[in-house]
Amino acid sequence: MTQTKKPKPGASNAKSKSTLWWIVGGVVGLGLIVALAASIATEPEVDAAIGFGTPTVEGDTLPVYAAGSEDVALGLTAPSVTGADWNGTPVTIEPDGTPKIVIFLAHWCPHCQAEVPVLQEWVDAGNLPDDVELISVATSTDRLRPNWPPQDWLEEEGWTAPVIMDDEIGTVAGNYGMSGTPFYVVLDGESKNLGRLSGQIGTDGFNALVALAQSGG
């Protein structure tokens, strides 16, 4: 006669209890997360305007820049921009006879975070000639992303170039055809586009942009 092992009394029950506890734990954990999400969703908005400006743009929009190909907007007149930095100091981009290098920066972009100190050091070393103006635009601002707000970041970096705070929909960036950050636009004194490019360029790139601005294309 074959004997079969009988399970120990209560063993199956203990297993069921163990399983039940894990299910309960999972449900409780899920509930906690959902409750947290609900509390987040119902919190009021605060400080919504920090990091943004209210720039106005006049003129024709430049087509979107396609990285890696020839700029189809070469020679087109860039729109004029009237804006301000975070302190309300007016900053403009207009055909005033001075060639300009405009740099668009996003506070959360690691390439911008790497480029800004390099560019500032280059400026501090006296490499930016008096006959070329460097203007920056803080754009693509997102308070949910790290390194917000952009003014704190730029102040920490000792950024000296004038800054135009873009608005929430990136009006200035959109009108200049920005397709990636950092984004450079070189303008002659009459705001004609001499060249655009995106990405980190380093000191050699800065020198090339200055030469382009001074040459007038």
Next chain:
Amino acid sequence: MSAQSILFYNNFVAILTVVALVAAVGLVVYRLVKGPDAATLLGNSAIWMAWIVALVATVGSLIYSEVIHFVPCRLCWFQRIAMYPLAVILLVGAIRREAVVKYYALPLALIGLAVSIYHNLVQFYPRLEGGSCDPLNPCSARSIEMFGFMDLPFMAGAGFIVIAVLLTFYTKAKE
């Protein structure tokens, strides 16, 4: 939605990540010390624990995208593709008590972990994905930064590690 609430949620998820990683390291050490017998430590509970990790990771990522409105980047989607099925597969395997489930789940966890590792590398070395940021949704940009280094792909990677470790502890055969 206030920044403080989001920070609270970020902290909550980051702490969970650290706890889970520490637990996983503890399990690995236990396995190294005890040898094959260590697999009996968690028994059938291992699969349920793995399911809970997958569930929390799935729901947590959905909260980031659907409630906090972070748009998942390309690499985030690849990690989601690996994680979301785990929340279903592991549950079915746990209910049916099938040890074979780890052979379906482990590849998903390891593929997800590989993508997470690459995504973390891209965040630490952004030039791996080019020289500029897509203004809408670059994978090189951090969505959050907890404890000075932890972003969402790190959390996802921790989830995949914990699931993989727990699966190696699951030996329960179908009864």
